[in-house]
Amino acid sequence: SAVISQKPSRDICQRGTSLTIQCQVDSQVTMMFWYRQQPGQSLTLIATANQGSEATYESGFVIDKFPISRPNLTFSTLTVSNLSPEDSSIYLCSVSNRGNEKLFFGSGTQLSVL
Amino acid sequence: GQNIDQPTEMTATEGAIVQINCTYQTSGFNGLFWYQQHAGEAPTFLSYNVLDGLEEKGRFSSFLSRSKGYSYLLLKELQMKDSASYLCAVKSPGTYKYIFGTGTRLKVLA
Numbered sequence: 001s002a003v004i005s006q007k008p009s010r011d012i013c014q015r016g017t018s019l020t021i022q023c024q025v026d027s028q029v030t031m032m033f034w035y036r037q038q039p040g041q042s043l044t045l046i047a048t049a050n051q052g053s054e055a056t057y058e059s060g061f062v063i064d065k066f067p068i069s070r071p072n073l074t075f076s077t078l079t080v081s082n083l084s085p086e087d088s089s090i091y092l093c094s095v096s097n098r099g100n101e102k103l104f105f106g107s108g109t110q111l112s113v114l
Numbered sequence: 115g116q117n118i119d120q121p122t123e124m125t126a127t128e129g130a131i132v133q134i135n136c137t138y139q140t141s142g143f144n145g146l147f148w149y150q151q152h153a154g155e156a157p158t159f160l161s162y163n164v165l166d167g168l169e170e171k172g173r174f175s176s177f178l179s180r181s182k183g184y185s186y187l188l189l190k191e192l193q194m195k196d197s198a199s200y201l202c203a204v205k206s207p208g209t210y211k212y213i214f215g216t217g218t219r220l221k222v223l224a
Contacts, residue, residue: 031210042201042217043157048209056209092156096210101145101164103203103212105156 002027006093006106013083013113020079021109023093028073030097034066037090037108046091049076083113116140118215120202125221126192134187134218136202144207148176148187151199151217160200161187189220197222 003026013019023032032049046066047055055068070076080087093106117139126132138146145164149157163169163178163185175188189196202215 033211035214043203043214045211045213048211094212096212098210101147101162101205102159103147103149104159107156 001102002029002095002097002104004093004095004104004106006109008109009107010110011112013111015084015113017083018079018081019083019109019111020077021091021093023076023078023095023106025074025095029095030073031095032070032076033094033096033103034068034076034078035092035094037092039089043092046078049078080111083111085113087111088113116204116213118202118204118213120200120215120218122216123219123221125223127223128192128194130192131188131190132192132220134189134200134202134220136185136187136215138183138185138202138204138215140204140206140213142207143180143204145205146176146178146185147203147205147212148174148185149201149203149214151201153198157201192222194222194224196220 005024034046035043037043045058046061047057049055049068049070051070067079091109096103119137148160150160151157161176168177173190178185199217199219201217203212205212
């Protein structure tokens, strides 16, 4: 199984600022995903982080608001830009490998926007 | 479109058996997964079905019927620590994306 280090674990940010979340995996993985989990709700896929190219975003999510980097097979960042209170949520990094069906999750980042 | 439905909440008694249902309508199917998520924690993998039938793993079993777009998670000999949310997820072929259902919050009472 993959060990995923996600940080920060939580942050409180001011409206209009940005927060960058880091996800580090202890081994090379094929797929990396970013999910959002709003209070009391299930997981919504934001995007698939692609190594060396632009991320693939889901409907309703755009690069300007959620820029993502993935410079190599073990690391990715998600930035949540121009924060508003509606962005208050848990953000989760997750990884999987082709041929291994399990999806592993980081511990999550609890973001509160004032 | 993608639609995965689960009951919002269920309550059961310690030692009992509970069945959590999941129905799905997705454009493509490459496996159905169940995850457990305790409050304030990340989801953890419970089970995976890609063929029809029952997969048993200790106290937990998961069933899949692809023709009906239906799965259930069966929890036996319930323990207080089983109080958690249970998430059903479908994996899309080709893209390797996992789409999650609404989640079922299970409360186990003494």
